Amino acid sequence: MPVKSKVRTHRAVSPWLFLLPGLAIVAAFSLYPFLTTLGKAFTDARTLAPGRWTGLENFRDMLQDEQFWVALRNSALYVVLVVPFTVLLPLLLALLVQKQLPGVAFFRSAFYTPVVASVVVVALIWVWMLDDRGLVNGLLQLFGAGPVDFLGSSWLLLFSAMALTVWKGLGYYMVVYLAALANVPRELHEAAAVDGAGALRRFVSITVPAVRPTMVLVGALSSVAAFKVFSEVYLMAGPTGGPAGQDTTLVMLVQRTGTGLNGRTGYSSALSLVVFAVTLVLMLLVLRADRREERV
């Protein structure tokens, strides 16, 4: 956050008027409902029964729940392995389509298609491609590699789902970067080019510093999204979470325990609370790392 002095406001009321619509909506439809969820995390509530106060019982159950640890591991791995790609690849892609070349507008729109395509359909097609007789194995066999059982191994399934997440996020974050790159004054690049700086040097010393706030934002957003991953794994590994449930993620567990008319709302809310706490810490870590770097 810039340290420069803010433009002074004369009346203290107007900032809150500016904030009112946004805050009202967010408080009524996210924060307040979530607080009621929080309350349920300490009860044995079910979908159709309010439940009794049980204190930390749900959290004690969680520690003994083998599925919880598997899910926590998978969600954490998702952040570690997916985020570096979702921060860097879309930036490179944005740089690729930023230049005004003939037809580039077409490419920009085309690269956005994975974002708008339905994840259900996309996952189905990926499963098709990764099948033992699918396109990917066909290509592998051309190079003499044996068929790889992508869909039968819990690790390969998880990695495939990660690839899908990265792929589907490319266009989305590309758009965010494109908007940010438009802020980088062209003169900077031109001056550097005149100085004889190579493409890589210009990328590191001009582009990256200029879009750094956006990279931080994308990093924060994509780590939160990665930790909360649901659809990709649910669709590729199946609703039971891959072979023997080894691909279950935390939000999948929230869904599995909490939905339906028999849902264990209490336990599921306790899991949601964990998800919320971890993502909050992730977000604060990213933002803090950013601030510290800025001071240096």
Place this chain on the structure above:
Amino acid sequence: MSASRRAVPAAAVLLASALMLAACGSGGGGGGSDADGKVAGSITFQTWNLRANFKGYFDGLVKEFEQAHPGVTVRWLDRPAENYAEKLGADAAGGTLPDVVNVSPDLAYPLAKAGLLVDLDREKTSAAFKGEYTPEAWKGNELPGLGGTYAFPWYLNTGPLFYNKELFQRAGLDPGKPPKSYAELFDCADRISRQSDGRIATLASSPTIEDFGRYGVRLTDDDATAFTYNEPKGVELLTRYRELYRNGGLDPQALNSTPERAGQKFLEQKVAINPGSAHDLGTFKQNAPSLYRNLGITDAPNNTGKPNMYVMGLAVGQHSKHKAAAIAFAHFVTDRKNQEEFAHKVAVFPSTKGSLEDPYWTRDDGTDEGRVRVASAKMLKGAVNYTPVVMSDEMKTILKNEVAKALQGKKSPQQALDDAVAQSNKLLKQS
């Protein structure tokens, strides 16, 4: 961490406002009307994904009923396939459950348990209709531990087993002699995987609770308070499946497959056998004509002599403001004439007494559809709904994942089933 310290007052403000909001929230719904009252008022009727193909039929039903009962208006609401339980849950929690609602026994159970559905045995007006349905169907809607019936039986379904004759032939098996029992099924699977060097599997999904049921395993105790499928017979079935998996008779992706994905493997002709239902024929004909030419149809393997059936019902909301009208309408939709008419439109079966003796369900008219229809109708006599109504989706997931561990060899079949039963019983006790 400075940010988190600042978060404390923010959280306090939010908490305070939340408490205020909660304080002025609304109370529970009203008590509902008398079932013996006058058949009048405006009611809602919710079905599950039937609008796309049967709009004309339901519009006709509503019109006919409204003409016969001038004081009643019926609003038909159809829900799409996905997340039906979520909508029911939200409506149940918000007190906005429809007056007449399409449920399967596993959905009816939690709703009835929460006191949201009318006990049809208890209301004089509805109990009078009991004799119109087959005893099996009425029983299928009885809920254990709740002592009552909470839905009018509607359409039934049961599944034949489809097999790929060409794959049978290639393995040197007689395509005219499909397996009848589980023992024959396992033998046939061995043969197919040996002959194809493990490239063709016979089954595409690991055993479900229905398989355990058809194999003759006792699934729960008599009053459905505990699961018992870890008895020796259950272990025996799982042990056989484990051999099947090791020999390549079970598709490698069976451990986490869904019925849809298993069905797709069959459509792609990668597995030789798949359970299905009468209306799958249309899908095969349309989407995989080359498979359809080699399609064999038989009964699902069964050791008990009692096939599995699926039951749909129409329940009446306890808080309905026009209960008499709701009961009258639910009965009207499920009466013999209307059920038979519906079952002529799509390959499902009526649950009303005497319907299945109609020539339409007893005489083979020479078409594939006719053959499957007659065979399925025959199966329905004495069929049971094996899936225990107390078994929630989460418990099904637990079974599936423990079965997978046994198949992978990470646990013995006995251990896996013991664990699944223990976890499920724990959940059952909590509910």
Place this chain on the structure above:
Amino acid sequence: MRHRMPGWEKVLRYLLMLAVLAVAVGPFVWQLSTSLKGTTEDIYTSPPRFLPAHPTLHNYAEVADIIPVWDYALNSLKVAVASVLTNLVGASMAGYALARLRFRGRRVAGLAFVMALLVPVESVLVAQFTMVRDLHLNNTLTAVVLPGSVGALNVLLMRNAFAALPYETEEAAVIDGANVWQRFVRIALPSVRGTLAVVAIFAFMGAWDDFLWPLVVLSDPDRFTLTVGLNFLHGTFQQNPRLVAAGTVIAVAPLLAMFACLQRYFFRGVGEGAVKG
């Protein structure tokens, strides 16, 4: 102005773009192709066939036959347009206050949006429904719009955009005696057109694609949005993947069109606007 791009670089760029193109649109083209396949064509061959043997628009006609596509699309359009407007107004105002105004409680307000971003949607569904019912809005399109009418992410995007503006641009206006509102409307907003376009797209997309919420909040099939209505194509008794594919193409096409229209705004972005403004 523009520096000359060497020929080899152009070639390299096009090659790269073509490679990404294949990966990006492949699945979508597959969907399109399936939706054009006739009923006589086997769609479960292995390996799959990429091009339809006899392309036909029959599936689209059938989709329109089964469900009132136009009515549903109109409902979706109303919801999406309303969401774009409320998000543009609400998010830019909140973002401006967070980035440009100094007042007590600014951090708390910012944190509220960050926390809202983190709330797992799955866990608040029933509470949201109860809230909407208490407002007597259940089964209305207004209720569909409300929860997403000011997205927390959009607020943060706008905050970032405003924060990146050079202070000089506004200082001049302060000296001229412009009040906060005038500075916001006349100077700040025109300078962040790029981000406004992003917010518009994200809001439109979010509203158009949302499935679970409209499904839960709407009871009356006449009021369904397109994504909910298209779910009717997943039949209870049989499913035709060609129809499902046609349905998805119908649902996705408007989004692509919208993106194609707006993407050029990213390049009339902040930097130029601020200098000129």
